[in-house]
Amino acid sequence: MRVLESERIILKPVEPADLPFLLEQRWDADLTEYIIHNPISSHSQQQWYEKICRNGDMALCVFYKDPNTNNATLVGTTGLYDINQRHQRATWKTLRMAKEYQGMGLSYEASEMLMDYGFRTLNLNKITCDVFPENLSVVRLLERLGFQQEGRLQQHYFHQGAFKDVVIYSLLREAFHSKNGSQK
Numbered sequence: 001m002r003v004l005e006s007e008r009i010i011l012k013p014v015e016p017a018d019l020p021f022l023l024e025q026r027w028d029a030d031l032t033e034y035i036i037h038n039p040i041s042s043h044s045q046q047q048w049y050e051k052i053c054r055n056g057d058m059a060l061c062v063f064y065k066d067p068n069t070n071n072a073t074l075v076g077t078t079g080l081y082d083i084n085q086r087h088q089r090a091t092w093k094t095l096r097m098a099k100e101y102q103g104m105g106l107s108y109e110a111s112e113m114l115m116d117y118g119f120r121t122l123n124l125n126k127i128t129c130d131v132f133p134e135n136l137s138v139v140r141l142l143e144r145l146g147f148q149q150e151g152r153l154q155q156h157y158f159h160q161g162a163f164k165d166v167v168i169y170s171l172l173r174e175a176f177h178s179k180n181g182s183q184k
């Protein structure tokens, strides 16, 4: 996959040149309140990049196209991971949007593009996502996209000094197609 594009968004695989932006986002305490990771250096970021390339994960950068200038600015990330061909499923991870671009519907639109690519091109049957139930902006986004709750894993993660529950959401291909029109 080279590029997915709409009127105001470009989704493009992460390249080495994008890693400093990703690192800044992973250092941002507001963006990572609900994300679990150890302190990250540029070296560990590079190792992460090599791992996703080896695994065939689809880590994507979200670019916003300015309607006046048509310049594309890197504003966030998203991606499909652990893509399992046999069972036709993948996990959606790394949804992050720069603060100054939040509330514009960009994440929703980028997510719709990603789901469309996952179901129609990768031929996935199911996309899952786990989220802390307190992460309300993500919960609302998932529900608007048609994701259904599958279950709640109690005290599943130790995060910021406490054991936290996590909720598993999924979107099935059939639900995606009935929401977005028949299969092309």
Ligand SMILES: CC(C)(COP(=O)(O)OP(=O)(O)OC[C@H]1O[C@@H](n2cnc3c(N)ncnc32)[C@H](O)[C@@H]1OP(=O)(O)O)[C@@H](O)C(=O)NCCC(=O)NCCS
Pocket (backbone or CB within 6 Å): 030, 031, 032, 033, 034, 035, 094, 095, 096, 097, 098, 101, 102, 103, 104, 105, 106, 107, 108, 109, 130, 131, 132, 135, 137, 138, 140, 141
């Ligand atoms: C979750 C996150 C990616 C959402 O990003 P965002 O770009 O602000 O999302 P959107 O703009 O698509 O939606 C946000 C709100 O804007 C509204 N909105 C504004 N303009 C809109 C438009 N043109 N179209 C659709 N929605 C629009 C949405 O309805 C939504 O409202 P809500 O919060 O009341 O549900 C962002 O908050 C983030 O980066 N969070 C931190 C990282 C994180 O926790 N990631 C998840 C790990 S599981």
